[in-house]
Amino acid sequence: MALDPESLAEVSRRTLAHYGRRAEDFWLGTRDHDVGQNIQALLRHLTGQPPFAILDFGCGPGRDLKTFAELGHRPVGLDGTEAFAAMARAHSGCEVWCQDFLALDLPCACFDGIFANASLFHVPGQELPRVLAELRAALKPGGVLFCSNPRGDNREGWQGERFGAYFDHETWSRMVIAAGFEALEHYYRPTGLPRDQQPWLATVWRRADG
Numbered sequence: 001m002a003l004d005p006e007s008l009a010e011v012s013r014r015t016l017a018h019y020g021r022r023a024e025d026f027w028l029g030t031r032d033h034d035v036g037q038n039i040q041a042l043l044r045h046l047t048g049q050p051p052f053a054i055l056d057f058g059c060g061p062g063r064d065l066k067t068f069a070e071l072g073h074r075p076v077g078l079d080g081t082e083a084f085a086a087m088a089r090a091h092s093g094c095e096v097w098c099q100d101f102l103a104l105d106l107p108c109a110c111f112d113g114i115f116a117n118a119s120l121f122h123v124p125g126q127e128l129p130r131v132l133a134e135l136r137a138a139l140k141p142g143g144v145l146f147c148s149n150p151r152g153d154n155r156e157g158w159q160g161e162r163f164g165a166y167f168d169h170e171t172w173s174r175m176v177i178a179a180g181f182e183a184l185e186h187y188y189r190p191t192g193l194p195r196d197q198q199p200w201l202a203t204v205w206r207r208a209d210g
Contacts, residue, residue: 014158020083042204054073054113055078055115056075056076056115057078059077062094081098114143121150121164122164125175129179144207146205147204151188152167
């Protein structure tokens with residue numbers, strides 16, 4: 001069922017309010033998570049000479065933003081939650097933009113890579129083609145998009161006060177390819193566990209320009 005403009009605005013408002021109310025608890029619960037596998041999955045596919053311009057899309061309180069900076073790159077954070085944006089600036093010392101995922105204002109062909117770790121699943125499926133196209137446009141030619149989302153059976157809706165869309169690999173891949181990307185690799189997390197205990201699907205894509 002298609003969401004009308006009022007419903008889409010409610011998706012953003014309620015989801016962002018959920019994270020805003022829990023900003024400190026979220027930071028305490030995630031600051032020690034090891035996503036080095038995901039960071040390296042993005043970096044190993046970037047071409048050219050570092051330092052790389054990287055957009056941390058959905059940067060939260062800035063854990064990974066700080067890591068990219070410490071690795072010598074030039075990261076910029078983006079989050080729709082004002083509390084997270086402020087925390088990320090303070091934690092990382094990086095520039096951070098506060099933007100709603102459904103109302104992005106991104107520069108064209110600016111980034112070598114985009115790191116969307118546990119963020120794009122909050123975009124309703126009907127809006128994903130537009131949002132993915134906007135991310136593609138923000139990448140330089142040949143730029144790389146990393147995504148990690150909770151996998152599912154292609155259902156979407158509310159879980160408490162958060163909206164989420166949970167796609168399987170095949171459906172997610174069709175969407176990203178249709179938006180102008182070519183697949184580089186995918187894997188499931190956490191590593192070393194049976195598939196039914198790996199809730200996260202990580203995918204890596206290159207902006208297709210041929």
